[in-house]
Amino acid sequence: MNKTVLTGVMSLGLLATCFALADTTAGKKTGDWPMWGGSLDRNMVSHESGIPTKWDLDKGENIKWTAPLGSQAYGNPVIANGKVFVGTNNDGHFRKDIEGDKGVILAFDANNGKLLWQMTHDKLPTGRVNDWPEQGICSTACVVGDRMYYVSNRAELVCADTEGYLDGENDGPVTDEKYHEKEDGDIVWAYDMIEELGVFPHNLATSSPVVYDGLVFLNTSNGVDEGHLDLPMPTAPDFIVLDAKTGELKWEAKADSKALHGGWSSPAVGKVAGVEQVVFSGPDGCAYAYEPKTGKRLWKFDLNPKDSVWQLGGRGTRNNIIATPVIHDDKVYLCVGQDPEHGEGPGHLYAIDATKRGDITETGKIWHLGGDDFHRSMSTVAIADGLLYITDLSGFLYCLDVATGTVNWKHDTFSAIWGSPTLIGDKVYLGDEEGEVVVLAHGKTEKVLATNDMNNSVYTTPVAANGTLYVANRRMLVAIQEGASFKKD
Numbered sequence: 157m158n159k160t161v162l163t164g165v166m167s168l169g170l171l172a173t174c175f176a177l178a179d180t181t182a183g184k185k186t187g188d189w190p191m192w193g194g195s196l197d198r199n200m201v202s203h204e205s206g207i208p209t210k211w212d213l214d215k216g217e218n219i220k221w222t223a224p225l226g227s228q229a230y231g232n233p234v235i236a237n238g239k240v241f242v243g244t245n246n247d248g249h250f251r252k253d254i255e256g257d258k259g260v261i262l263a264f265d266a267n268n269g270k271l272l273w274q275m276t277h278d279k280l281p282t283g284r285v286n287d288w289p290e291q292g293i294c295s296t297a298c299v300v301g302d303r304m305y306y307v308s309n310r311a312e313l314v315c316a317d318t319e320g321y322l323d324g325e326n327d328g329p330v331t332d333e334k335y336h337e338k339e340d341g342d343i344v345w346a347y348d349m350i351e352e353l354g355v356f357p358h359n360l361a362t363s364s365p366v367v368y369d370g371l372v373f374l375n376t377s378n379g380v381d382e383g384h385l386d387l388p389m390p391t392a393p394d395f396i397v398l399d400a401k402t403g404e405l406k407w408e409a410k411a412d413s414k415a416l417h418g419g420w421s422s423p424a425v426g427k428v429a430g431v432e433q434v435v436f437s438g439p440d441g442c443a444y445a446y447e448p449k450t451g452k453r454l455w456k457f458d459l460n461p462k463d464s465v466w467q468l469g470g471r472g473t474r475n476n477i478i479a480t481p482v483i484h485d486d487k488v489y490l491c492v493g494q495d496p497e498h499g500e501g502p503g504h505l506y507a508i509d510a511t512k513r514g515d516i517t518e519t520g521k522i523w524h525l526g527g528d529d530f531h532r533s534m535s536t537v538a539i540a541d542g543l544l545y546i547t548d549l550s551g552f553l554y555c556l557d558v559a560t561g562t563v564n565w566k567h568d569t570f571s572a573i574w575g576s577p578t579l580i581g582d583k584v585y586l587g588d589e590e591g592e593v594v595v596l597a598h599g600k601t602e603k604v605l606a607t608n609d610m611n612n613s614v615y616t617t618p619v620a621a622n623g624t625l626y627v628a629n630r631r632m633l634v635a636i637q638e639g640a641s642f643k644k645d
Contacts, residue, residue, distance in 0.1 A: 184203035185201060185202050185203050186202070186203050186204055187621065187622055188235050188236045188237070188299075188621050188622065189202065189233075189234060189235045189236075189619045189620065189621040189626075190234055190235070190236040190298065190299040190300070191234060191296070191297070191298040191299065191364070191365075191366060191367075192232060192234070192296040192298070192364040192366075192422060192480065192536075193424070193480065193482070193536060194619070196366055196368055196424065196425040196426060196483075197424055197425070197426040197482060197483040197484060198366075198422075198424040198480050198481065198482045198483070198536055199482050199483075199484055199537070199538060199539055199540075200482075200536050200537065200538035200545075200576050200577060200578045200579065200617070201538050201539065201540050201578075201579045201580075202578060202579070202580045202581070202619070202620045202621075203581065204580055204581060204620040204621065204622075204623060205581050205623075206623055206638050207580050207581060207583070207620050207623070207624075207625045207636075207638070208625065208636055208637070208638045209583060209595050209605050209606045210595075210605075210606040210608060211608055211636050212608075213608075213609060213610060213611055213634065214609075214611075216641055216642035216643055216644065217641065218636055218637060218638060218639065218640055218641075219634065219635070219636060219637075219640055219641070219642035220269075220624060220635040220636060220637040220640040220642060221268055221269030221634075221635045221642055222269065222632055222633065222634050222635070222642065222644075223262075223264055223269040223271065223632065223633045224248050224631065224632055224633075225242065225244040225248055225262065225628065225630075225631055225632055225633055226244035226245035226246060226247040226248045226260060226292055226631070227245060227247035227248075227290060227630070227631060228244065228245055228247070228290050228291060228292060228630055228631075229242065229243070229244040229245075229292065229615075229616065229628050229629070229630055229631065229633075230243065230244075230291065230292065230294040230574075230615050230616065231243020231244060231261070231292070231293050231294055231295060231296055231297075231306075231616070231628075232296040232364075232616045232617055232619065232628065233616070233619055233626045233628055233633060234296060234297050234298070234299055234619075235266055235619070235621035235622065235624075235626065236299035236304075236318070237299070237302070237318060238265065238266050238267065239263050239264065239265065239266055239272065239318060240263070240264040240265075240266050240626060240633065240635075241261055241262070241263050241264075241297045241299065241304060241318075242261070242262055242264075242628055242633055243259070243260070243261050243262075243292055243293030243294060243295060243296070243297070243306070244260050244261075244262060244292045244293065245257065245258065245259065245260060245290050245291065245292030245293075246258035246259075246260050246276070246292070247290070248260075248262075250262070250271060250274050251274055251276070251335075251337075251339065251340075254274075254276055254335065256279075257279055257289055257290060258276050258277060258278060258279065258292075259276075259277040259278075259279070259287075259291075259292050259293040259308055259309030259310070260274055260275065260276055260277070260292055260293060261274070261275035261293055261297065261304075261306060261316075261341060262274055262275075262633075263275075263318070263320060263341070264633065266621075266622070266624070266635070269633070269635060271339075272320065272322060272339075273320030273321065273322060273338075273339050273340055273341050274335075274339060274340060274341060275314075275316060275320075275335075275340070275341030275343075276334075276335045276340065276341070277293070277308040277309055277310050277312075278310070278334075279309065279310075280309070280310055280311075280350075284359065284382075285358070285359070285381065285382040286311070286350075286356065286357050286358075286359070286360075287309050287310065287357075287359075287360060288359045288360050291309070291359075291360055292309065293306065293307075293308060293309055294309075294360060294362040295307035295308070295361070295362055295363060295364050295365070296364035296422075297364075297365075298364065298365045298366055298367050298372075299318060300367045300400070302317060302318050302319065303315055303316070303317065303318065303344065303400070304316045304317075304318050305365045305367060305372055305400070306364075306365065307361050307362065307363050307364075307365065307374060307377075308346075308361070309360060309361065310348070310350070310361070311348070311349045311350050311355055311357045311361035311376070311377065312346045312347060312348050312349065312361075313346065313347040313349065313365065313372065313374060313396075313398060313403070314343060314346045315328070315343070315344045315345045315346070315372075315400070315403060316341050316342060316343055316344060317341075317342040317343075317344055319342070320338075320339070320340060320341045320342050321336065321337070321338050321339075321340055321341075321342050322338065325342070326342060327342055327344050328342075328343065328344030328345050329344075329345060330343045330344060330345055330346060345402070345403040346403070347398055347403045347405070349361070349376050349396070352405070353376070353392050353393055353396070353405075353408070354389045354391070354392045355376045355377070355378045355389060355392045355393070356378055356379065356381070356387075356388040356389040356392065357376070357377040357378065357379065357418070358377065358378075358379025358380055358381075358415075358417060358418035358419075359379075359418060360377065360418075360420075361376070361377040362377055362420045363375040363376070363377060363419075363420070363421065363422050363423075364422040364480070365422070365423075366422070366423055366424065366425055366434075367400050368425045368434070368448060369448065369449070370399065370400050370401065371397050371398065371399065371400060371406060371448060371449075372397065372398045372399075372400050373395070373396075373397050373423045373425065373434050373436075373448070374395070374396060374422070374423065375394060375395055375419045375420070375421050375422060375423065375436060375437070375439075376392065376393055376394055376395065376396055376419060377418055377419050377420055378392045378393070378394055378415060378418075378419050378439065379415045379417055379418035379419055379439060380415060380416075380417060380418070384417070384468050385468075387414050387415055390414070391410075393408035393409060393410055394409065394410050394411045394415070394419050394436070394438060394439055395408065395409045395410075395423070395436045395444075395446075396408045396409075397434075397448070397451065406451075407450070407451035408451075409436070409444065409446060409451060409453070411438035411439055411440040411442060411444065412438075412440065412442065412456065413438075413440035413441075413442070414440060415439035415440060415476075416439060416440060416441060416466050416474065416475075416476040417439070417476050417494070417495065418439060418476070418495075419438070419439035420439075420478050421436070421437030421477050421478055421479065421480060421481075422437075422480045423435060423436045423437075423480075423481070424480060424481045424482060424483050424488075425448060425483070426483030426484075428483065428486045428487075428510040428511055429486055429511045431447075431454075432447065432448050432449075433445045433446070433447070433448070433454060433483065433510060434446050434447075434448045435481040435483060435488055435490075435510070436481075437477035437478075437479065437480070437481060437490065438477065439476060439477075440476075441458065441459055441460045441474060441475060441476050441477060441492060442456055442457060442458045442459065442477075443456070443457045443459060443477070443481060443488065443490055443508065444456050445488070445510060454510075454513055455510065455512055455513055455514060455515070455516045455520065456514070456515050456516065456517070457488075457506070457508050457515075457516050457517050457520055457521075458515075458517045459475075459477065459490065459491070459492045459504055459506055460473075460474045460475060460492060460504065461473070461504075461526075469498060470494050470495070470497075470498025470499050470501060473501070473502060475492035475493055475494050475501070475503060475504070475532060476492065476493070476494060477490065477491075477492050477493070478493050478494070478495075478534040479491050479492075479493060479533060479534050479535055479536055480536040482536060482537045482539065483510065484539045484558075486509070486510055486511055487507050487508060487509060487510055487522060488507075488508040488510045489505070489506070489507055489508070489537045489539065489544065489558075490505070490506060490508065491503060491504060491505040491506070491530070491533045491535065491537075491546065491548075492504050492532065492533070493532040493533045493534045493535075493548075493549060494532050496534070496549055496572065496574060498532075500531055500532060500549060500550050501531065501532050502526060502527055502528070502530075502531065502532070503526060503530050503531045503532040503533050503548060504524060504525070504526035504530065505524070505525045505526065505530050505533070505546060505561075506521060506522075506523070506524050507521075507522040507523045507524075507558070507561060508520045508521065508522065509521075509522050522561075523560060523561035524561065525554075525556065525561050525563070529563070530548060530554070531548040531549060531550040531552070532548060532549050532550075533546065533547060533548040533549055534549065534574055534575075534576075535547040535548065535573070535575070535576045535577070536576040536617075537576070538576070538577050538578060538579040538584070539558055540579055540598070541598070542557065542558055542559065543555055543556065543557070543558060543564070543598070543599075543600065544556040544557075544558040545577040545579060545584055546576075546577065547573040547575070547576060547577055547586060548573065549572055549573060549574070550572070550573075551568060551569045551570055551571050551572055551573055551588065552566050552567065552568055552569070552573075553566070553567040553569065553573075553577055553584070553586055553594075553596070554566050554567075555567075555599075555600070555602070564600045564601075564602075565600070565601065565602035566602075567594070567596060567602055567604070569586070569588045569590070569592070569594060570590070571588040571589045571590035571592070572588065572589040573586065573587075573588050573589070574589065574615040574616075575587050575588075575614065575615060575616050575617040575618075576617045577617075578617055578618050578619060578620070579598055580618075580620045580625070581598075582597065582598045582599075583595050583596065583597060583598060583605060584596045584597075584598055585618040585625070586618070587610065587614025587615075587616065587617065587618055587627060587629075588613075588614060589613045589614070589615070590613070591609060591610045591611055591612050591613050591614060591629060592607050592608060592609055592610065592614070593607075593608045593610055593614060593618055593627055594606070594607050594608075595607075595608070610627060610629045610634065611629065611632075612629040612630045612631050612632065613629060613630045614627060614628070614629050614630075615630065616628045616629075623637060623638075624636065624637045625637070
């Protein structure tokens with residue numbers, strides 16, 4: 157990989173799409189699902205219709221196709237331009253000549269599940285402190301035109317050609333890729349956050365970028381050392397913004413306090429009272445909002461109570477933020493949580509008035525759900541029709557009144573939940589660690605419509621695009637479509 161930031165060539169179509177994304181938070185979300193949350197505001201809502209409520213993976217009922225992944229898949233599927241992209245590890249051995257533990261992005265044909273190409277990244281030599289074994293690529297890609305942006309396991313922001321080498325071209329200034337056969341991915345440019353900024357990703361770099369108005373926004377995952385006490389690179393930024401065309405660093409920002417653990421969240425972009433904002437979840441347990449173009453800070457909100465205390469191993473009451481903020485109706489909705497290995501504990505969900513300025517921890521709080529009523533969570537919310545859906549690590553799906561935070565109902569899955577609920581049409585879809593996807597009716601009354609067995613843990617979030625539901629369990633990607641019938645070989 158070249159050391160310096162490289163200047164690439166990008167099609168006019170890509171630039172046009174970057175600017176057009178400014179309007180993706182408005183209106184109905186149908187068609188492609190090109191990023192985490194489907195749109196800039198990250199609201200987990202899809203207006204696709206005809207998505208099945210029930211399916212049978214063993215019998216192939218309503219199954220369009222299946223495709224094997226690695227042994228662990230945490231990257232969420234995104235669907236754009238007839239392709240599905242998902243992060244995983246190399247245990248699928250799709251390239252027989254590429255051996256060992258790697259970070260991998262797989263590109264599939266959305267119509268039939270055929271593997272088109274594989275992006276491969278070697279592991280960092282520093283080991284598990286920066287690049288945890290077998291975790292693969294956990295970043296969910298953001299696709300804009302014919303470019304795909306994601307964070308590799310090596311803490312690189314990668315801009316790749318969505319066609320790989322299948323178009324017979326080696327795009328961009330990076331032409332010396334280690335893996336460059338026809339079935340490999342094609343890197344346009346890459347920005348190495350470790351080499352360029354001194355970032356020290358704790359365990360793994362995971363942020364899911366968002367692209368808006370020609371800029372790429374992401375968290376760096378800068379965090380503590382292996383002993384969980386010191387911050388090896390205290391001056392490294394927590395958030396960065398790069399030019400989507402060239403990879404040039406435009407501005408950077410840091411949280412006000414030391415990272416508690418790792419900076420693993422992802423940003424959201426939206427307009428609040430007519431003012432553009434990019435909202436980051438800081439590794440110190442605070443949310444920060446900035447002007448996207450200038451990096452001027454607009455506000456800060458601490459999501460932990462004043463008397464909360466951070467203790468190693470999850471024993472304390474202060475939490476960091478893994479969830480992604482959602483911008484909706486001039487408000488930001490965000491919760492706190494911890495590494496799932498730290499176990500259960502009290503969590504907090506807030507509705508924040510994003511029209512305020514400065515430190516708005518007290519003045520910006522609209523409502524709060526926490527204490528015994530809500531637990532640690534990594535969930536991004538889904539909001540529609542005055543209702544908000546969110547999950548917690550303890551296995552509960554909540555339906556709240558979005559105006560007041562009042563809980564309408566709480567569904568117990570009896571299993572740990574790492575993913576988020578997705579509202580698709582008039583149904584809520586949710587996967588869990590037991591390997592089930594439960595489907596509930598959208599509404600103020602709890603009503604379970606179906607429970608579907610996925611044969612393996614579902615750590616990701618079900619998403620819908622172009623009439624098809626996509627679910628990645630730990631080892632397999634499944635495309636689900638009404639009336640489809642899949643026969644195993």
